Amino acid sequence: MKLFKKSLLKSLWVFHLPLSPCNNCDIEIVDALTPRYDLERFGIQLVGSIRHADVLLVTGVPNYKNWQKVKYLYEQAPKPCFVVAVGTCACGRGMFKDSLNSPCNVDEIVPVSMYIPGCPPKPEAIISGVVKLVERLKSNKL
């Protein structure tokens, strides 16, 4: 079991879920995967299908059209699957808190394992968030 846990932490495959974002966080996420930062060193890959993913990376604010789909996608993912909220919007909706279009926070829909605030967070912040997620998962039980 310990070996499986170690291998899970060494190869986190990320599915990127944009919930109508302003695209800033998405660009920073893609930036973290570029040769300059190179997240593949830690075995982190961006995958196209939720069935292959271990991490659900959420950016943006949930609205009335997509907030149920977040839950649906989370249920589709093979467990264990961790949710990471990137950006102020996904962490706590920021300035859209009292907006007409936004029903709830991301963490009211699915359990969020890690918050990475910033508008947008730098790639360094994203990498440090991922490292903290791995550290937390190492100490906790899965």
Next chain:
Amino acid sequence: MRTVVVSIFIIFLSAVSFAREVKVKVIASEENIARYLANREVVKYTSGTIVVSCGEQILPTEIGYGKIIEKKLLPTGETEFVFCYTIRDKHTFHIAGIVEDLFKNLFYYIIFPGMLFSIVFSILISWVDRKLTARIQYRQGPPILQNLYDLLKLLSKEVVVPDIAQQWLFIISPIIAFSCAVLVSSIIWLVIISPSYSFVGDVIVVIYLMTIIPVMFILGGSASGNVIAGIGVSREIKLLLSYELPLITSLLVPMIKSSSVKFADITTASVISSISGIVSFIVAIICFVAKVGIVPFDVSEAETELAGGIFIEYSGFLLGLIKITKQILFSITPLFLIILYWFKGPWYSFILKYAVVLIIFIILRNTNPRLKIVQITKLFWYLVFPISLISVVLALIGV
């Protein structure tokens, strides 16, 4: 539980089909034996001179390649040789022998040249691929055990089978693809270790087994019931139709050059030293890049446009099997090419040849954009297939 039983059954079936060893006592003059050993051709004997140790007779046509265990000079001037032959067992049925063969073949299939060894080998080779790709893109690249971590993680994860999928086919097809890849790998490694493991028609067996793998991916993808997987399946079928024709045409050249369909005969002829050999070697490299499904020809899974394509619904253990199947295929195709075209030479040159073909694969993968399916079909049918036909004609002429 059902999957485990089925996979054990498949492994059992494929292990039984191997040949078994028989000792043969031959009384013949030294010249004939020397001629046999030098040319590796079957020397015809009359039925009286061949005596088998267990008291039965074997027709000369059934004899494969053997090696001398014992040698004794007879007072008549002839020499008595005891050969160890690997033959197909047709008219004898010994339970003990069959059980022994079964364990031996299971060892070949599961441990040494088969499953375990080929998994370890393919993990190392695909690490080389990922690291070189990373270095070409000015990146650091993953650690050496990255593919092992990926595999272990996928094995430990949950398997999600969609409700609308045809579940039986969805589950069985990656398992069949994996066992075919392992069988290909064990046949090729056994031939490399000793040509006496080669049997008549093994080249054709390997070609068919390599074709079963994409066919199984097609079946599994279409069984998943996903629309995007359906697009991937249609592309994979067109890809298969495109590359299979020039591939088999180009693989005809080594068979023509050695006039045999046996690995042991083809390895003794050096095909690449002729013009037709070089041309068909290049064609075969392009076709095998398409077969492995790496970048210029990866339309069927295309992460960025089809989000995984045929494999979009696979998860956990089944996805792990698919990944390792592709990695085994990637690591074994350079070996297959080298055996067919470029085998002659000392053993250390073999590693160099393997590295050369592998690096050609990796460079092709990193310097080319993904082609559209129309472009792929046009490339293979209008350009690559005529070239391979020309190489076959050249080989028939003898150039």
